[in-house]
Amino acid sequence: MLYFSLLGNGHIGKVHKQAIEDTEGAQLISIIDVASSSDESNTVFYSSLEEFLEKDAQTDVVVIATPNGLHKQHAIQCLKGGKHVLIEKPIALNSQDAKEILEVAEATGKRVFSSMQLRFSPPVRWVKELMENKALGKIYMVNIHCYWNRNKNYYNTREWHGSNAMDGGVLFTQFSHFIDIVNYWFEETKCTNAKFYNFNHQGITEFADSGKLDFQADEAVGSMIFTTSTYERNFKSGIEILAEKGTIEIGDQYLNEVKFFNVEAIDSESNHSTETRNFHPKAIEEIVSALETNRASALDGKYAVRLVEFIEGAHEIAR
Structure with a gap:
């Protein structure tokens, strides 16, 4: 225990x-x-x-x-x-x-x-297996889209949200899991271009609510479009992979659904989606196991440093 x-x-x-x-x-x-x-x-x-x-x-x-x-x-x-x-x-x-x-x-x-629990999403792990087994061949492109809503009330009822010193911005607080998944799939990732915009949070947050990034993920090129200014409520989010031997889209806020896949030698009738939405218990289970057996973990802090370096790099480029 x-x-x-x-x-x-x-x-x-x-x-x-x-x-x-x-x-x-x-x-x-x-x-x-x-x-x-x-x-x-x-x-x-x-x-x-x-x-x-x-x-x-x-x-x-x-x-x-x-x-x-x-x-x-x-x-x-x-x-x-x-x-x-x-x-x-x-x-x-x-x-x-x-x-x-x-x-x-x-x-x-x-x-x-x-806390990078989306690494335990079955579709995320399935994509990682495909990549490790070279089932997708050469990866050409990885595109991330995140269209969410965080309204004025969200920030007014959470006093530390919205400040640079305590919050840090939407890439840290809202969208870091999506960047982490790309880090999970690829050995090296680096932001190469970044622009930020503040569409409807002026006077509410000290940082931009939206942006566009370009990045390199091993030999693949990537892009990310993100916003918290979507009208009224979250719209959608997901990641698309375009590769030599297949095309995959995984989506939902928790990346727990396969929206589309067409992969060589894999039955299109296969179901890789899951109803599970909360992967926090999986993270606790992983930590218990890693400590009890003294083994490395997918949640080890060194991976979280990569995430911070990516976001930090994006902010530096935009400045």
Whole structure:
């Protein structure tokens, strides 16, 4: 049994809380949050991280679900306090901070995991298998599209969202999973061109709400169009792959549906979609297994550094 504690009991914190409770071999034993209080007899509540680190002697993994801009500080405190950490994406808002987290982990003998749970989506893993088996031949193009809505009320009811220092922008907070999946599929990725636009969030956010990117993914060329200014509600999102021996589109907000595929030597009647939408329990299960067997994990923090470097590069090019 691995014992988990949760730092930050907001919206995403509650998602992690449920995931821990749904995972065999994992037990949530404490929650750290300035506003926390509960009648749950099996959960201890702390009003500060300092109090938790002083009093706790049982926790194996701290799940960090605080504002993006606090991830580095909180991760380092927990690592130095003798805990492994699972950091909600992004691991940090710049690559220097992300690398510092990993350096502290190495020095303390503890591990860093990042919340990149869409790596456990069956369609995502199926595409990775096709690539590894060379079933698609040469990959020509990878195109990402994300047309979402984040309205004024979204930012007004979440005080830290919208600032550069605590949020970091839509590539970090909304669309980082899509970039991470391309990183998961390819060995090397790099943004080569970027433009950002602010269509309808002027005076609401300190950053742009939309953009267009070009990138290189190994030998393939890629593009990404993204926005949070879609009218009224989310429209769609997905990734298309155009290759020598096939064409594939996977979609849905959680990349859990195969929208189209035409691949050489694969039956077009095959079904690679799934009704599963919440892959957070899969992430907790993976962390439990990786720690218990002392093996490498698809959620290891080094992969999260690649993600930050990609987004950081896009922002630098646009500036």
